[in-house]
Amino acid sequence: MNRLEAQFDIDLPHFRLQADINLPGQGVTAIFGPSGSGKTTLLRCLAGLERSATGRVQFEDVVWQDEQQEIFTPPHQRSVGYVFQDPRLFPHLSVESNLRYGFTRTPAAKRYIGWNQVIDLLDLQPLLHRRTHRLSGGEQRRVAIGRAVLASPRLLLMDEPLVGLDAQRKREIIPLIQQLRDELHIPIVYVTHAINEVLQLATTLVLMEGGKTVASGTLSEIFSRLDLDQYLDQDTIGAVLETQIEAHEPEFGLTRIGFNGRHLFVPQQRLPVGHALRVHVLSRDVSIVVGSPPRQTSVLNVFEAKVVEIGTMSHDRHSVDIKLDVGCPLLARITRKSVAVLNLTPGQTVYANVKAVALSHDLPGIP
């Protein structure tokens, strides 16, 4: 029931957006697609900032827009938060006044996040009394994120919010977004080009190309597609596995998860045993051993696997992705030389080494 549904068909000079999305009413939906594919335009349509002749948006039970019935809720009544692609701070207000702008306009009863909480998480205290126009690029971004969040929106649109931030800052801010997602259950539509943000945050993925929403679904649905290659950084291709928590090993900071009778060690999760967990295994983190399984290796996760398909050459011209079957698909990236040396052929039985530190992603159950 609680969903965000939208259809748009809007004809701009040089560009036409034809989007049809149907997203869960919670969790983070990552909008992913090449530059100029219409991600920002889609967000603007959702916010009501761009109006199309044939458009429909329904959020939860409320129809925000239905041009056929001449329904159009103006943007400010939608209670949408928007972190724009450029920071857009108000130049006439101090940093603090920028942050307070939406905060004071939210009735106290509707606030779900506290002032101090946001200021602390985004480390905004030192900036509060500054003028905005001389802030550094990253500082402006943090203020923009804080300002949007402090308005306690019921739907949060974020357009590449972490761009231009250093790794340390990103690590600090991502938990804030996770908290909005998991504890406050605020649905977030999140545009990014960074797959690791997708992996850490997204529950759903929408792929855009040339103004069209070409695919949408859960991470594992989308990630098993072969044609994703072009959108993704080569370093971020991999398989998504559906697993269950089997045991915790707090002494090592690990959690054992199982899938299809196999086990994987991942960084410790705060989920109870038996809980479902999806993980993403990058193909670059998987290597192949032929013959007997390796012993005494620092790699914790070794599976017997069947070679399913040897991919075509990747763009770097020296490695290929091998599709393995470990009860479900798993991808391994190896050099073409290794393919030759190991004499790999489809059907062959091999061992897959998965480095335990592969990026993982927890996906709380979604209806």
Add this chain to the structure above:
Amino acid sequence: MNRLEAQFDIDLPHFRLQADINLPGQGVTAIFGPSGSGKTTLLRCLAGLERSATGRVQFEDVVWQDEQQEIFTPPHQRSVGYVFQDPRLFPHLSVESNLRYGFTRTPAAKRYIGWNQVIDLLDLQPLLHRRTHRLSGGEQRRVAIGRAVLASPRLLLMDEPLVGLDAQRKREIIPLIQQLRDELHIPIVYVTHAINEVLQLATTLVLMEGGKTVASGTLSEIFSRLDLDQYLDQDTIGAVLETQIEAHEPEFGLTRIGFNGRHLFVPQQRLPVGHALRVHVLSRDVSIVVGSPPRQTSVLNVFEAKVVEIGTMSHDRHSVDIKLDVGCPLLARITRKSVAVLNLTPGQTVYANVKAVALSHDLPGIP
């Protein structure tokens, strides 16, 4: 001789920049540091856009600024190209006119790059007749890069130029920057938070913190420092090795390189045999095998190594970096569990598995 030397001490409200840099007159210098550390301010000082009471800049043989001698070359006479942190396209000009702005103002004899070349590389043809203010974020950035490059600057300052671009675009644009660096020998000062851009482009690294240039040097000098951790993405920590080209294996798209009597396979390089090459081996790409060396693995690069030091826990609480000695330092990231299972101790002999696809970085010889 051909160097870029600069000293600044500039006191802004809330911020003081105290920079002292001495960079090679060619190659890419990456400026790296947390948000708000003064990277942009440093670039502005170099360009002459910010003037400090005690400042000195010398580029090649020309003193651009020496406040003690009251020398100050105005910005437009420095022949500096600047890709600003925000795109800053001229709103009253079409995309084409924006691109032509600097191009037509460069005497034909001083142009070192052709119109078509830049337009093609940045794929700007479809945008040429567009107005600028409705371009997408990524499109604006491409135009900004093209505009700066088309002015054939003798020194190029780039402030996070690839931010907001999708992986595909980045892959297309990086060769342009490499070409400026390697073929046209244009010195580039490059601000970024993305370590993989540093690895692919930079020859020199300047670390900034709190307005100070805290370290500068070649990549391998800086990367062997232990205190870098805080600035870097955990996924990008690793060792830098000094190697030599030993042989090419074009059939597999590989090049064999040697260091300290060991060999490594890396993606094929366009350098002659015998040429020096530095490579960066991410600790996350190195695993450890104890006992007999693994055979029949897809991992091409296996070395005997000595455990030197077992690092402290990394921020993710479940893995540690192991410092190995393979004639030179090498880092391997493994789980704490593996440390226990393998019973690793300093001095122990192990085998290091290096996935061949580890990011590599070619560094043409610098005087």
Add this chain to the structure above:
Amino acid sequence: AAEVTIAVASNFRAAVEVIADEFEARTTHHVVISSASTGKLYAQITHGAPFEVLLAADTKHPQLLIDESFAVKNTAFTYAVGRLALWTPNPDHVIDGLHALRRDGIRHIAMANPKTAPYGQATYEVLSGAGLWLPIQAQIVRGENIGQAFQFVASGNADLGFVALSQVLNPRNRHPGSRWDVPRHLHAPLQQAAVLLRKGQSHEPAKAFLRFLREPFSQKVIQRFGYGLNN
């Protein structure tokens, strides 16, 4: 004490201020003076201006107002007769008649606009009567009213000009300079008429002011300011 609102042609303002002061002193009535060109005052009166008495610079406008019943019949009378003078503030520059206009080195001759100002009309009559109108055309500069014509000359921009004698004789004029009083017969008389307006019809003080205008005190003032009386 009551208030009398009088509208006065600009050229007579200086004189009327003196007269009004005395009137106020004698009657304790308060006189409110508005001044503008006669043409403007006419337009204002015909569009509801609260004036009770008009002291015009001509006789035409008061008559028009009577005809259109904005003024009370049989109350119009000539309270002053303007005199025209050819004047220069430069005392060394002796003016001895119209041929002073033809002297060498004269760049500009000032006069009032013949269309809008009675003094301009009179000047035109003098010049064309003497056959000088066309010959000196190129040197003539026109003030919109006689006040401006005077300023052109007083400021030295015009070498000499036809001004009102009242301006030259105005006690505040510190440049007696040299002048030639244009003989009355060279132009139609510059009669300035006063009239009681409809708004002052039943206002005794307004009528009293008109009467006071004919009393010896006023007549003396009028003469002192260089106007003739209608005898």
Add this chain to the structure above:
Amino acid sequence: MIALSHDDLQALWLTLQLAAVTVGVLLIVGTPIAWWLARTRSRFRTVIEAVVALPLVLPPTVLGFYLLITMSPQGMIGAPWLQFTDATLSFSFTALVIASTLYSLPFVVQPLQASFETIGSVPLETASMLHASPIDAFLSVASPLALRGYITAAVLGFAHTLGEFGVVLMVGGSIPGKTKVLSIAIYDHVETLDYAQAHALSGGLLLFSFITLLMVYTINRRLPIRVA
């Protein structure tokens, strides 16, 4: 310095009142017009833009003459005004305000419109994403960002009203204490050759205006509100 006569003091006081009220009315009336012109896509936009600038084109006395006709007890505005207020509109302070407002309107509308156009829709969009209604966004974002335009508008409107003469003379009838403003007083002094008093009044007016403008500009510079 020459002491100001009672008449002149009255004129001064009236002028200040008129300038203050007129600037106030101008900003209140000019803001919605400028806002509409800046944001509409209506075909009538250019027509209204041209109409707003028109009062300027006529010589003040001529404009004053037409206004006089309109505001007279038989006039298009004057007649209904008389009916409702039982007072004639022409030759009243209100008439002066109306006339000055009309005459100075372009000086207020044009800078405001230019400011609003320069601000564009981005800050307003941003405000709308922070619960601000359009009016709220106008008050809290657009109008402070247009401060430079408001300063220009107020200064031009104020100065022009101080110096205005022809229209006010025509419509007001220069009645001391009621419609005789300083500019008319100065003019009268010049006409009666009372140059000393005219110089004194002009000098005073210039000095006062200078100080006022200086204050406005100094405050403007000190204010942290500056787009750029």
Add this chain to the structure above:
Amino acid sequence: MIALSHDDLQALWLTLQLAAVTVGVLLIVGTPIAWWLARTRSRFRTVIEAVVALPLVLPPTVLGFYLLITMSPQGMIGAPWLQFTDATLSFSFTALVIASTLYSLPFVVQPLQASFETIGSVPLETASMLHASPIDAFLSVASPLALRGYITAAVLGFAHTLGEFGVVLMVGGSIPGKTKVLSIAIYDHVETLDYAQAHALSGGLLLFSFITLLMVYTINRRLPIRVA
């Protein structure tokens, strides 16, 4: 419509010339002043800002009176002028241009200054990184971005010069064909109760101005140059 007399036609032609020349001079003179005011950090900035607005404050005829004194053969400007050109400055077309320029200067300086301030230094910095000298950057970036300000300035300056009357009357001496502009002609008709001719001329002036303004605004809207 009543046919225009030869006199009126002459006045019309002269007025157009005056308005065109004045607007040209205003833009040329106003640009550097506005530019300096927008960019300087000098302490004198606010003083100059206030001084520029001052001519507005005086009633036109009074300003004209002071100008007349300055331009007289004995005056501060008139005397040297006479010496160099062997012609008196007052009552000449040049005098009209000087007077109109001075009087309309604030209408040009203020909108331009506001535009330049709004543009800020960012586009100029950007241009300087593309080999553009400050003057080049001004011409190729700042001035097109300030187009809105230029339009406002030109429209206000043009309209105000058309309608200007008091100053021009005073300084020009209303010499037909030389300094008698349309506003004086209309005024004369009104003064002499020749209302029909006054209406005709006013109507013509309004219509002409309206069409001119409409054209300016329409072209402005069509131009792709718009900040925001």
